[in-house]
Amino acid sequence: MFAAVADRRWRSSLAGAMTVPPIRERPDACPGALQTHAAADGALARVRLPGGALTAEQLRALSTAAGELGDGALELTSRGNVQLRGLRSGGERELGDRLAEAGLLPSATHETARNVLASVLSGRTGGVLDVRSWVTEFDARMCADPALADLPGRFLTAFDDGRGDVAGLGADVGLLALDRATVALLLAATDTGLRCRPDEAVGLALAATRGFLDERAAQGGTPWRVTELAEGPARIAAALGGPRTDPLPVPSPPLTGPAGAVLQDDGRTALVAVVPLGRLTADQAGLLASTAVGGLQLTPWRSVVVPDLEGAGAAGALAAAGLVLDPRSPWLSVSACAGRPGCAKSLADVRGDVVRAVATGTLPMGGARQHWVGCERRCGRPSGNVVDVVATSTGYRIG
Numbered sequence: 001m002f003a004a005v006a007d008r009r010w011r012s013s014l015a016g017a018m019t020v021p022p023i024r025e026r027p028d029a030c031p032g033a034l035q036t037h038a039a040a041d042g043a044l045a046r047v048r049l050p051g052g053a054l055t056a057e058q059l060r061a062l063s064t065a066a067g068e069l070g071d072g073a074l075e076l077t078s079r080g081n082v083q084l085r086g087l088r089s090g091g092e093r094e095l096g097d098r099l100a101e102a103g104l105l106p107s108a109t110h111e112t113a114r115n116v117l118a119s120v121l122s123g124r125t126g127g128v129l130d131v132r133s134w135v136t137e138f139d140a141r142m143c144a145d146p147a148l149a150d151l152p153g154r155f156l157t158a159f160d161d162g163r164g165d166v167a168g169l170g171a172d173v174g175l176l177a178l179d180r181a182t183v184a185l186l187l188a189a190t191d192t193g194l195r196c197r198p199d200e201a202v203g204l205a206l207a208a209t210r211g212f213l214d215e216r217a218a219q220g221g222t223p224w225r226v227t228e229l230a231e232g233p234a235r236i237a238a239a240l241g242g243p244r245t246d247p248l249p250v251p252s253p254p255l256t257g258p259a260g261a262v263l264q265d266d267g268r269t270a271l272v273a274v275v276p277l278g279r280l281t282a283d284q285a286g287l288l289a290s291t292a293v294g295g296l297q298l299t300p301w302r303s304v305v306v307p308d309l310e311g312a313g314a315a316g317a318l319a320a321a322g323l324v325l326d327p328r329s330p331w332l333s334v335s336a337c338a339g340r341p342g343c344a345k346s347l348a349d350v351r352g353d354v355v356r357a358v359a360t361g362t363l364p365m366g367g368a369r370q371h372w373v374g375c376e377r378r379c380g381r382p383s384g385n386v387v388d389v390v391a392t393s394t395g396y397r398i399g
């Protein structure tokens, strides 16, 4: 498997765990579909989509809800989830009912805990294993365990099929396929040296997740992430027990995800459409849903995969609707927080400024991956090698 990612930059196997953890004085209050956040432009709801997976019907249901209850658009997040903004007063309950009806709210008690990344295009091309079944099994077993409802909304799980695209995205618990028979357990995106077979992998990931809660209870306080525990990865791995091998370095994630037409191993085609600034309009959502022949996948790079197509004939229509299928487009390397008017803390209309910079070819730093924000909180910052473009009272500052 590592041959597939051998040309990527590698980082120290321990570097990801060496940041100074913040002291949490309150439980995580990450927004969810039911537990919304009061933003300047109305309530904000975040809907978890484990593995970024959803059906065409579910995409239509989300888009319709955004149009009838919110500001009309869907926001794609760096965890492959979606947000609805500007929810009208009282719209939260209506949204919950609609999501439940669409099968997007399998557990009201676990809704903010269902944060799972999965390799893009797994089972269709690339990688050494198909991790889609891990996502569905993990989600079902997690929702069936009342204790796991206590997971913070920031807690993240990642299932990497061996291509190395999500293993390094900073997940608290991760599985990385090494070959068709061997899976590595990662904690805080660091290899523990613990190994299992593919059919044991979901059970091991769940045990590690419960291990986080056990260690958090033992240490006291309200840490949100594995890295916020004292010696979190080492203690959780020790509690799991079992033989260990020498840890391997974890592949760094790619700077951008795929875009355009991708040939699948079965001869069919997947179209990967990048959504500029992650804001998916109702027209775009409708077009993607009508193009899809079954499921779709949202990616951590704010794009939508439409797989299993009999060719790339729909690419022109998607591009005409404002979606980006050109892998050389600057839209692949720029993201932004909400900014004005959605966020009261913002010092600038960040998204408007990004649109102008892309249109005029004046994005700073050439082709570097960059994240524009309206203040120092730097919300929505992607993991990895990203340069911050921060609004100040006198203009933007790099870094």
Ligand code: SF4
Binding pocket: 337, 338, 339, 343, 344, 345, 346, 347, 373, 374, 375, 376, 377, 378, 379
């Ligand atoms: S980074 Fe600042 S301006 Fe942007 S959404 Fe977060 S709090 Fe608001």
